[in-house]
Amino acid sequence: MLQLHNVHKTFNANSVNEKHALNGLNLHLNAGDFATVIGGNGAGKSTMLNAISGVWPIDQGQILIDGENVTKLPEYKRATYLGRVFQDPMLGTATNMEIQENLALALRRGKRRTLRWRITHQERDQYRELLKTLDLGLENRLTSKVGLLSGGQRQALTLLMATLTRPKLLLLDEHTAALDPKTAAKVLEISDRIIAENQLTALMVTQNLRDAIKHGNRLIMLKDGQIILDISGEEKKNLTVENLLAKFAVVAGEELANDRMLLS
Amino acid sequence: MLNIILGAISLGLLWAVMTMGVYITYRLLDIADLSVEGTLVTGAAMGAVWITGGGNPWIGTFMALLAGLLCGLVTGLLHTKLKIPALLSGILTMIALYSVNLRIMGKANITLLQVETVFSPIERLPFMQGLAEQGIITKNVAILLTGLLVVIIVSVFLYWFFGTELGSAIRATGNNQQMVRAQGVNTDTMILLGLMLSNGLVAMSGALIAQNQSYSDVQMGTGSIVIGLASVIIGEVLFGTKSFWRCLLSMSLGAITYRIIIALVLKAGMNANDLKLFTAITVAICLALPQFKAYWQTLKKSMQAPAKGGDGNAPTA
Ligand SMILES: Nc1ncnc2c1ncn2[C@@H]1O[C@H](COP(=O)(O)OP(=O)(O)O)[C@@H](O)[C@H]1O
Ligand SMILES: [Mg+2]
Numbered sequence: 131m132l133q134l135h136n137v138h139k140t141f142n143a144n145s146v147n148e149k150h151a152l153n154g155l156n157l158h159l160n161a162g163d164f165a166t167v168i169g170g171n172g173a174g175k176s177t178m179l180n181a182i183s184g185v186w187p188i189d190q191g192q193i194l195i196d197g198e199n200v201t202k203l204p205e206y207k208r209a210t211y212l213g214r215v216f217q218d219p220m221l222g223t224a225t226n227m228e229i230q231e232n233l234a235l236a237l238r239r240g241k242r243r244t245l246r247w248r249i250t251h252q253e254r255d256q257y258r259e260l261l262k263t264l265d266l267g268l269e270n271r272l273t274s275k276v277g278l279l280s281g282g283q284r285q286a287l288t289l290l291m292a293t294l295t296r297p298k299l300l301l302l303d304e305h306t307a308a309l310d311p312k313t314a315a316k317v318l319e320i321s322d323r324i325i326a327e328n329q330l331t332a333l334m335v336t337q338n339l340r341d342a343i344k345h346g347n348r349l350i351m352l353k354d355g356q357i358i359l360d361i362s363g364e365e366k367k368n369l370t371v372e373n374l375l376a377k378f379a380v381v382a383g384e385e386l387a388n389d390r391m392l393l394s
Numbered sequence: 395m396l397n398i399i400l401g402a403i404s405l406g407l408l409w410a411v412m413t414m415g416v417y418i419t420y421r422l423l424d425i426a427d428l429s430v431e432g433t434l435v436t437g438a439a440m441g442a443v444w445i446t447g448g449g450n451p452w453i454g455t456f457m458a459l460l461a462g463l464l465c466g467l468v469t470g471l472l473h474t475k476l477k478i479p480a481l482l483s484g485i486l487t488m489i490a491l492y493s494v495n496l497r498i499m500g501k502a503n504i505t506l507l508q509v510e511t512v513f514s515p516i517e518r519l520p521f522m523q524g525l526a527e528q529g530i531i532t533k534n535v536a537i538l539l540t541g542l543l544v545v546i547i548v549s550v551f552l553y554w555f556f557g558t559e560l561g562s563a564i565r566a567t568g569n570n571q572q573m574v575r576a577q578g579v580n581t582d583t584m585i586l587l588g589l590m591l592s593n594g595l596v597a598m599s600g601a602l603i604a605q606n607q608s609y610s611d612v613q614m615g616t617g618s619i620v621i622g623l624a625s626v627i628i629g630e631v632l633f634g635t636k637s638f639w640r641c642l643l644s645m646s647l648g649a650i651t652y653r654i655i656i657a658l659v660l661k662a663g664m665n666a667n668d669l670k671l672f673t674a675i676t677v678a679i680c681l682a683l684p685q686f687k688a689y690w691q692t693l694k695k696s697m698q699a700p701a702k703g704g705d706g707n708a709p710t711a
Contacts, residue, residue, distance in 0.1 A: 183576070209578035222576075224569035227562075235566055238559060239578045245555075248562035291577075 131331040132159040132299055137181055137191035139355075151177040152188070153355035159299075159333070159348075163362075164325055166342040167335040169352035175335045176217075178352065179301045182333075184208045196298045210240030213292030213330075215285065215305040222288030225277040229268060229287065232276055233257045236291035260290055264320060282313035286320055293324050300325065300332040307337060318345070343369045353382060400534045402657040406650030407541025408602045409625065411548055413649040414642065415595030416622030421641075422556070423568040423588045425473075428484035430596040430622065432491025433465040434615040437597025438604035439498040442506055445605070451512045455601045462597025465491060466590035473589075474582035488615075495612050503611040511605035513540050537606055544602065548595065549642045555591075556638060564588045596622075617670045620677050625649040627680040 139152040151174045159165060169175050181188050182195075184205040193201045195211045216222055223232050234249040254272060261269040264286045268279075276284060285305055292300060302321060306314035322345060325332050336342050342349055349366055351359035358381045361369060412434065419427040437458035444454030465487060472483035496502065516522075517536035526532050555561045566574045567584040574581050596618075604610040629648020635641050656673075660666060 204580075206575045206578050206580045209576055212576070214576045216572075221570065221572050224566040224573055226569050227566060231562060231566075234559075235562060235574070235577050235579075241578070243559040243563045243579060245558045245560055248557055248559045 131161045131163070131196055132157065132182070132333075133192070133194040134158075134178075134182070135192040135194075137178075137193065138189045139177060139181055139186075140189055151355050152181060155181075155191070155356060157350070157357060159331055161331055162329055163348055164330070164332045164334070164346035165348035165350050166346045167333055167350045167352060168337070168339060168342045173352040174355040175352050176303055177355070179214075179303050179333065179335065182208075182299070182301060183212055183214060211298040213297035213300040215288045215292050215300075215302045217304040217307050219281040219284040219288070219308055222291065223276045223284055226275060228273045229261070229276055229279075230254060230257055230272040232287065233260075233291060233294060236294045239295050260294075261287075264290065280313075282309050282317055285309065285317050289317070289321060289324060293328060293330065296328055296330070298331065300330045302332065302334040304335050304337060306341075321345075339371050339374060343371065343374065349374075351378065351381075358382060397529075397531050397534065398657050398661060399654065400531070400538065402653040403650050404534050404537035404541055405603075405606065406653035407538065407545050407646065408599060408606055409621065409653065410541070410545050410599075410646035410649040411602065412596045412599035412618065413622050413625040413629070413645045414548060414552060415592040415599065416619065417626050417641070417645050418552075418588055418592040418595070420623065420626060421568075422565050423585060423592075425480040425568075425585070425589070426484070426619075427469060427589060427592060428481065428619055429465055429469040429487035429491070429589075429593060430484075431615040431618050432488040432495065433462050433593045433596045434600035434603070434618045435495045435610070435612060436461050436465055436491055436498065437600030438610035438614060439495045439504075439600075439612075440597070441601030442504040442604050442610035443498055445506060445509055445511065446504060451510055451514075451605060455512060455598055455605075458601035459594045459598040462594035462600075463590045465597065466593030467586065469593070470586035470589040474585050492612065499610060499612065502613075503609055506605060506608045506610065512602070513537050513605060516540055541602070544598075545646050549646070552642060553638060560587070617673065620670070620673055621652065624673055624677045624680065625652045627677065628652055631680065631683070 134155050134157040137152050137155040138150070141147070141149045141151055153174075155174070155178060157178075167175050167178070180186070182193060184200070184203060184207075188201065191201070192199060195208070198211075200208050200211070214222075224235070227235075230249055230253075234253060237253060257272060258269045261272075266283050266286055268283060268287065276287065279287065285308075289302075289305070305321070306317050309317060318341060321334070324330070332346070334346065347366060348362040349359070349369065350357055350361075359377060361374075361377075412430070416427075416430060419425045419430075440458040440461045441451070441454040444457050445451050468490075469483045469487040472478045472486055473480050476483075478486070513533065513536040516539050517532055522532040522535065525535055556565060563574060563577075563579045564584045564587055566577075567579070567581045567588070571581045574584065600615070603614070625648040626645060627648070628651050629644035629646070630641075632651060633640070633644035633647045635644060655676075656669065659672065660669075664672065
């Protein structure tokens with residue numbers, strides 16, 4: 131479903147701040163794969179997701195989504211295939227607009243914006259049903275401005291928007307990192323359910339090793355813009371924090387810096 | 395006095411069209427677009443040239459709208475394609491339009507006395523005779539009715555347009571471009587459309603204002619952005635922003651209120667040359683209101699806090 135071939139990306143080339151953020155990255159996701167992504171701060175996790183989304187052009191390499199070469203497509207065109215949730219709850223929604231208006235914008239992802247009315251009656255019912263599944267009381271607040279919602283509510287809404295039209299690939303970038311632990315667990319649970327129900331192919335970046343182990347059928351570790359660990363199948367199912375740390379020590383030849391890798 | 399107020403209201407209605415244009419960029423797109431200072435004149439120039447050439451004044455006003463769309467397109471392309479910051483793009487268009495406007499008019503100003511304007515047919519209506527006998531300036535009444543008609547049409551159009559899928563995507567672009575791109579919308583196109591629509595309205599307003607004051611002058615746009623912002627802010631503060639309808643209404647009422655304030659301070663004896671200074675100070679104060687409010691709130695809190703603490707710590711013996 132997703133293929134990254136030898137992807138390179140350098141920021142601020144030829145300056146003192148030059149940063150080779152993606153360094154010949156290769157990744158192949160099968161349809162239905164739900165891969166969690168871990169790696170230290172600055173390892174290139176967000177950069178990988180941004181490369182897939184087309185936030186900027188990559189320097190070298192190829193990106194294929196469901197067999198289609200999207201390397202040269204601008205961000206807004208690739209969006210047709212992608213659902214995205216960002217770390218910052220502010221980034222996924224339009225603050226000054228209503229919940230239903232945000233959902234209506236998302237329902238039309240990949241379609242031309244016409245002069246038809248922005249929202250229909252049938253849609254509203256659909257939104258109400260979907261919001262009910264979140265169990266956050268949003269189903270009665272269709273016309274509330276999104277700016278009034280809490281961070282957790284906004285992330286749950288963004289998740290709904292990202293999957294309203296079934297994406298070929300769902301990209302979650304530390305989407306629970308800015309939430310309190312209880313809300314984070316709830317949003318993670320919703321993510322799990324939506325991915326399972328729709329049999330989505332997904333990449334989920336997380337700083338939490340336990341979450342990375344618990345969720346998905348595959349675990350990928352990034353370091354210096356390359357994938358240094360790719361664990362799947364039975365091995366992934368039987369993974370524990372201890373043997374993950376041990377594996378890391380082998381491939382990286384060093385102890386895993388635990389400052390940002392939350393084990394709790 | 396009645397004539398002064400009537401004149402202010404009718405002029406306010408013509409400026410209301412401009413104010414809605416400024417609202418689109420300033421509030422919906424979150425861009426301060428200075429090109430309107432030039433576009434207003436372009437509209438006036440187009441209208442004046444068309445009308446003095448014997449053309450239908452309504453078509454002339456419509457031509458002004460088209461010219462405005464083009465001006466907005468230029469600013470939009472400078473900003474989205476050439477990646478020039480929005481403020482600078484607007485300034486570039488504004489400066490360039492000064493020359494373009496002189497070209498359109500062929501001279502620094504064109505008078506529109508003794509020509510048929512959009513207001514003329516209404517001024518000839520039978521009941522105007524009666525009003526004139528009562529000492530009411532019938533031209534003001536004609537402008538008022540025409541302005542009202544135009545403002546209603548523009549408001550209904552904007553309400554519809556920003557309620558469509560396209561309009562909704564433009565509004566979202568002003569909110570959060572990253573999200574809009576993630577939903578598969580080309581944000582550059584949305585910014586272009588918004589700037590075009592905004593400048594189109596401003597130019598149309600310029601053509602109407604020129605017909606009202608009976609001349610088009612290459613200088614008439616100077617300070618218009620500040621007048622537009624003043625009207626937007628006065629409208630929002632005094633008349634509210636609850637719904638989109640309410641916002642549109644507030645824009646018109648804001649523009650009218652601004653004109654009434656100006657008429658009154660002039661009547662009170664203010665030198666007309668000081669008007670722009672007065673307007674700039676008014677806008678600066680309005681823009682600073684949130685700061686004043688925040689400051690006032692912290693001041694209030696810090697004055698309450700010790701009082702409360704004192705109560706709590708008071709010996710209970
Ligand atoms: N837009 C950008 N401009 C410059 N440098 C960037 C940009 N995005 C990421 N980087 C740099 O690339 C490296 C990888 O960043 P990132 O992918 O965000 O790391 P993480 O794995 O923590 O998500 C970091 O050194 C970061 O500073
Ligand atoms: Mg990151």
